[in-house]
Amino acid sequence: MTSSAKSNLLHFGMLAGLVILFFILPIYHVGVLSRVMVMAIYAMGFNLLFGYTGLLSLGHAMFFAAGMYGFGLAIKFGGFPVPAAFVVGLMSAALLALVVGLLALRTAGVAFMIVTLMFAQTAYLVVLYFGKYTRGDEGFILQQAERSLFGLDLTSETGRYFTAFTLFAVCFIALAKLVQTPFGKRLVAIRENEERARMLGYDAGRYKLYALIVSGTVSGLAGVSYALLFGYIGATFSTVQYSIFPLLWVLLGGAGTTIGPFIGVLFMFYLIDISSGYTNAYMLIAGVVLVLLTVFAPKGIAGTLKARAFPWLP
Amino acid sequence: MEFGPHLMLASLEGAVISAILVLTAMGLSIVFGVMRIVNVAHGEFFMLGAVLAWYITTFLGGHPALGFGVALIVAPLLVGCSAAFADRAILKRINYDPDRTIVATIGMLYIIQQTTLMTFGPEARPVEAPFNHRLSLPWFEFGENGFVMTWPWGLSTTSYKLFVIIAALTVLIGLWLFLTRTKIGLIMRATQQDSEMAQAFGVPVGKVYSWVFGLGAGLAALGAVLVVPIQQAHYLMGHDPLLLAFIVVIIGGLGSLPGTVIAALLIGMSDGIISVFFSPTLAKIIATFLVAMVLVFRPQGLLGKTVP
Numbered sequence: 001m002t003s004s005a006k007s008n009l010l011h012f013g014m015l016a017g018l019v020i021l022f023f024i025l026p027i028y029h030v031g032v033l034s035r036v037m038v039m040a041i042y043a044m045g046f047n048l049l050f051g052y053t054g055l056l057s058l059g060h061a062m063f064f065a066a067g068m069y070g071f072g073l074a075i076k077f078g079g080f081p082v083p084a085a086f087v088v089g090l091m092s093a094a095l096l097a098l099v100v101g102l103l104a105l106r107t108a109g110v111a112f113m114i115v116t117l118m119f120a121q122t123a124y125l126v127v128l129y130f131g132k133y134t135r136g137d138e139g140f141i142l143q144q145a146e147r148s149l150f151g152l153d154l155t156s157e158t159g160r161y162f163t164a165f166t167l168f169a170v171c172f173i174a175l176a177k178l179v180q181t182p183f184g185k186r187l188v189a190i191r192e193n194e195e196r197a198r199m200l201g202y203d204a205g206r207y208k209l210y211a212l213i214v215s216g217t218v219s220g221l222a223g224v225s226y227a228l229l230f231g232y233i234g235a236t237f238s239t240v241q242y243s244i245f246p247l248l249w250v251l252l253g254g255a256g257t258t259i260g261p262f263i264g265v266l267f268m269f270y271l272i273d274i275s276s277g278y279t280n281a282y283m284l285i286a287g288v289v290l291v292l293l294t295v296f297a298p299k300g301i302a303g304t305l306k307a308r309a310f311p312w313l314p
Numbered sequence: 315m316e317f318g319p320h321l322m323l324a325s326l327e328g329a330v331i332s333a334i335l336v337l338t339a340m341g342l343s344i345v346f347g348v349m350r351i352v353n354v355a356h357g358e359f360f361m362l363g364a365v366l367a368w369y370i371t372t373f374l375g376g377h378p379a380l381g382f383g384v385a386l387i388v389a390p391l392l393v394g395c396s397a398a399f400a401d402r403a404i405l406k407r408i409n410y411d412p413d414r415t416i417v418a419t420i421g422m423l424y425i426i427q428q429t430t431l432m433t434f435g436p437e438a439r440p441v442e443a444p445f446n447h448r449l450s451l452p453w454f455e456f457g458e459n460g461f462v463m464t465w466p467w468g469l470s471t472t473s474y475k476l477f478v479i480i481a482a483l484t485v486l487i488g489l490w491l492f493l494t495r496t497k498i499g500l501i502m503r504a505t506q507q508d509s510e511m512a513q514a515f516g517v518p519v520g521k522v523y524s525w526v527f528g529l530g531a532g533l534a535a536l537g538a539v540l541v542v543p544i545q546q547a548h549y550l551m552g553h554d555p556l557l558l559a560f561i562v563v564i565i566g567g568l569g570s571l572p573g574t575v576i577a578a579l580l581i582g583m584s585d586g587i588i589s590v591f592f593s594p595t596l597a598k599i600i601a602t603f604l605v606a607m608v609l610v611f612r613p614q615g616l617l618g619k620t621v622p
Contacts (some may be wrong), residue, residue: 056413103610110352110412114560118606121557125599240553245421251417279597281432287424294418295407 003312004180007258010314011176014259015169021167022161032087034161036265038169038225039249043261044175045218046246051256052162052179053211058113058243060219062100065127065238067093067220072233073133075142077267082147086224093220094213096123101177101212117240124238132166139234147228160229167225168262172219176258178214182244188256219246241283248286251293256304263301319453320590323471328586330475330544333482334537336578338555339562340489341533343574346563348506348526351410354419356534357556358426359397363389363535364547365430368439379444381545389539394532401527406520423552430549443543447473478540485536486575493571502526534559558585561605 011191018037042064049055070092073167074085104115127134134140154160178184187196190204215219227233236242245268246261254262271289276282297304306313342356366389371381400422408414450470454461493499504512505522513519534555545551562581566573581601588597 058416103606106610110416112566113416114352115606115609117560117610118602122599122603122606125595127601129593129595129599238484247417247420280434281428282422284428284432285427287421289462290421291404291418291425292421294414294421295404298408298414 003314006312007158007176007314011173011258014262015172018165018168022158022165027157030157030161031267034157034229036262036269037164038222038229039057039245039269040262040265041168041171041225042222043220043246043249043253043265044171045215045220045222045249046216047261048175048179048187049211050247050250051254051260052184052191052239053215054194054210054245055208055212056113057104057116057212057215058240058247059100059116059118060216060246061238061240061242062120062123063093063097063216063219064223064242065123065224065235066096067223068227068237069134069223070128070220071224072140072142072227073259075147076140077133082214082228085226089224089227090217090220094101094217095225097213097216097220098209100216101209105208105212106223118241120238120240120243121232124235124240127235127238134233134235139232139236142227142231142233148233154229157165164225164229166222171221172258175218179258181211182214183207191256217266219254224262248290250300251298252289252300254300254304254306257300257302260300260302267301322451322453324587324590325583326471326475326586327590328583329479331586332579332582333479334559335540335555335562335582336575337482337485337540338534339559339566339574339578340486340571341530341537342503342559343563343566343571344533345527345530347571348502349410350524351405351412351415352419353527353530354416354556355400355422355426356530356559357552357554358423359393359552360533360534360538360555361430361547361549362393362396362426363538364542364551365434365549366392366535367539368434368441368547371441373401378442382441382444382539385441386417386536386539390532393535394528397523397531398528401433401524404566405527406523406554410523427549427552434547434549436549437548438548440546441542443472443474445473445477446543449473449476463482472571474543478544481540482537489533498525557602561601564605564609 021033025033038075042060045063046057048058049057049060067089071085075082076082078085078088080088084164085106100116100119104112104119105255107115107175111127128136154163186197186202186207189200189202190207194204223237226237234275249264250261251264252267253262254260268286269291271285272282275285298309302313338356338360341359342353345351345353345356367382370385370388371378374381374384389522404418404422405415408418448470449472482530493502501517501522502525504517505519505526509519512522537555538551558581562577563574565581566575566577585597585601588594588601594606
């Protein structure tokens with residue numbers, strides 16, 4: 001079997017497994033899995049920029065929040081129907097990514113991280129400043145009637161799980177295909193050696209901007225999905241912590257692999273779920289995991305598997 | 315109060331903010347300058363200093379000045395040592411790779427912060443100032459009767475705030491003498507200029523890195539001990555100093571120490587003055603955005619020489 005056939009089998013097998021899990025898991029874990037799939041969309045968006053293009057952004061929460069608030073405010077104050085608000089959310093994330101990209105991509109390395117961090121902090125403060133509409137830290141809730149998609153009841157576990165699954169599956173397959181296209185290969189070339197990619201005639205700056213826009217839009221989609229499925233919109237999602245989370249997930253699962261983000265989110269969710277039973281300082285676990293990862297397994301779970309046992313892993 | 319006295323009050327507040335900021339930012343700047351790494355956990359070392367100050371003063375009891383005096387020496391030392399240990403245990407193992415260091419220090423941030431939450435608890439706790447006399451300040455006015463000195467109501471400061479400003483100045487001068495006049499300072503500057511060449515001349519670069527990392531954390535802790543009688547100790551208090559210190563170091567030029575001092579004065583004073591006259595959130599929005607813009611269009615900062 002060729003390695004591309006193997007990876008196709010892996011991808012569709014994983015999606016089929018998720019469908020089967022819905023029928024065999026207890027209701028609590030079904031709820032956790034819907035959340036994991038939404039956050040995995042966020043992690044996959046981050047992975048395209050960090051894992052494939054080699055750009056470490058510390059401000060992705062602003063794209064997540066842009067999608068979330070674009071969607072939520074369009075419904076709350078614009079009276080938009082859900083599909084239109086969905087598009088508004090995606091557009092606002094894409095637009096923000098374009099503007100941030102045009103400015104932040106003038107810098108590189110450490111400066112890029114700090115600039116994105118600063119932009120995200122500005123975005124967070126803007127959310128707080130317009131507290132009259134956004135309700136600041138407290139956030140606001142979208143009622144069930146305000147967010148039913150084509151008559152589907154998204155407050156039921158079934159509706160929520162399969163909507164999350166559909167969105168996740170579309171992003172997962174699309175991104176897995178995207179990184180196999182010449183466009184995806186060019187991003188990897190930029191990650192490996194930007195000078196060389198430029199020398200070969202590729203406009204590295206333009207590809208980095210495209211990567212940031214796609215990555216920001218996918219992260220925005222995760223924000224829209226979260227607001228759509230769980231109905232809560234709050235400033236917490238634009239804090240620095242939510243910029244750190246995707247980094248943690250992707251590093252844990254394996255940067256630059258297709259299944260890494262999902263594995264990372266799944267692992268981290270259950271780690272926090274179990275540890276928060278013992279202590280309220282569950283972020284301590286996140287800290288320890290981050291340090292251990294950077295020291296002992298910088299390639300993450302999927303990356304280590306790929307290096308040790310399965311070289312065909314996508 | 316009229317505009318003049320009001321402005322003077324705001325500048326005094328700004329000077330206190332600058333004094334604390336200059337110490338915190340200096341620590342970050344030295345670490346970046348010598349080791350070429352960004353220490354995201356810097357704010358947590360600041361917080362650790364404040365929390366230790368609370369533990370020491372509570373443990374010793376007695377007159378507030380006794381506990382505070384001990385805290386002023388012991389807390390930065392303890393924080394510095396634990397930072398040096400963290401450098402040995404974690405950063406050395408990843409070879410100070412810039413990207414991985416950021417991730418590792420983010421991990422350290424959460425470890426320190428959450429451990430404090432588990433032991434110290436979520437409450438904000440005050441530390442009593444060693445002395446706290448209220449000092450009224452005069453205001454000079456040129457009126458109908460010529461030049462007169464008035465004592466406007468509300469125009470006052472405390473002796474402790476003046477002490478903070480003087481203490482920060484003293485530490486700054488001491489640091490400058492340390493870096494320019496001693497052999498350890500010379501070794502640090504040699505490592506900053508070219509670590510490989512320094513190693514070739516027998517400088518133990520690994521040890522220097524640990525010292526520098528400890529020194530940087532110790533400076534942040536010192537700033538925190540000074541600020542804790544004005545602002546209470548809390549496990550999340552490291553967040554704002556980290557961001558402000560980042561801003562200062564960037565505006566001053568990454569790794570440039572004189573630039574850091576100038577920028578700390580600039581940011582601290584304007585923060586004090588703007589937040590008296592305008593909404594603090596708006597002030598923060600503008601400041602954060604402008605700093606990002608400085609980094610985009612002038613990555614070397616005000617006094618920096620090389621692009622990082």
